[in-house]
Amino acid sequence: xxxxxxxxxxxxxxxxxxxxxxxxxxxxxxxxxxxxxxxxxxxxxxxxxxxxxxxxxxxxxxxxxxxxxxxxxxxxxxxxxxxxxxxxxxxxxxxxxxxxxxxxxxxxxxxxxxxxxxxxxxxxxxxxxxxxxxxxxxxxxxxxxxxxxxxxxxxxxxxxxxxxxxxxxxxxxxxxxxxxxxxx
Numbered sequence: 001x002x003x004x005x006x007x008x009x010x011x012x013x014x015x016x017x018x019x020x021x022x023x024x025x026x027x028x029x030x031x032x033x034x035x036x037x038x039x040x041x042x043x044x045x046x047x048x049x050x051x052x053x054x055x056x057x058x059x060x061x062x063x064x065x066x067x068x069x070x071x072x073x074x075x076x077x078x079x080x081x082x083x084x085x086x087x088x089x090x091x092x093x094x095x096x097x098x099x100x101x102x103x104x105x106x107x108x109x110x111x112x113x114x115x116x117x118x119x120x121x122x123x124x125x126x127x128x129x130x131x132x133x134x135x136x137x138x139x140x141x142x143x144x145x146x147x148x149x150x151x152x153x154x155x156x157x158x159x160x161x162x163x164x165x166x167x168x169x170x171x172x173x174x175x176x177x178x179x180x181x182x183x184x
Contacts, residue, residue: 002079036105136179140180
């Protein structure tokens, strides 16, 4: 298992970027009342054929030439299934990929969410030229942002620019801070 769910989130977005995605949608539903956390990452990257889609869930398969194993998706699948949840992956060549995992929050093996604020900031800065749509819903409310909207406001400045970075950090902290469910 992994330390937290943000590890999986970061890995999935990296996979999407490596597949040439121009748009990535990240959705997290964190419902204590339903004892359920769901993570979905959907992209418009190159997608996978049926054969690759079957292999991608094997830890000894990777499409990256610099790696010998691809543990991200198999670990997420194992984590979801061990926490009385489920895992789904759909993909079509030329149309992108959608990965979803549901986990029972109270399950003893369910990892904590992790530092979602820092992870989101890292994704926005690290994948500055990819349109990332992010949505988080909890029993406390919802927070959403779209990097394309931010891009329209800041023009050609990179998201790592000190002023933009400071703005993003404050905006994420304020928005997610209102709705995040504390994890034990």
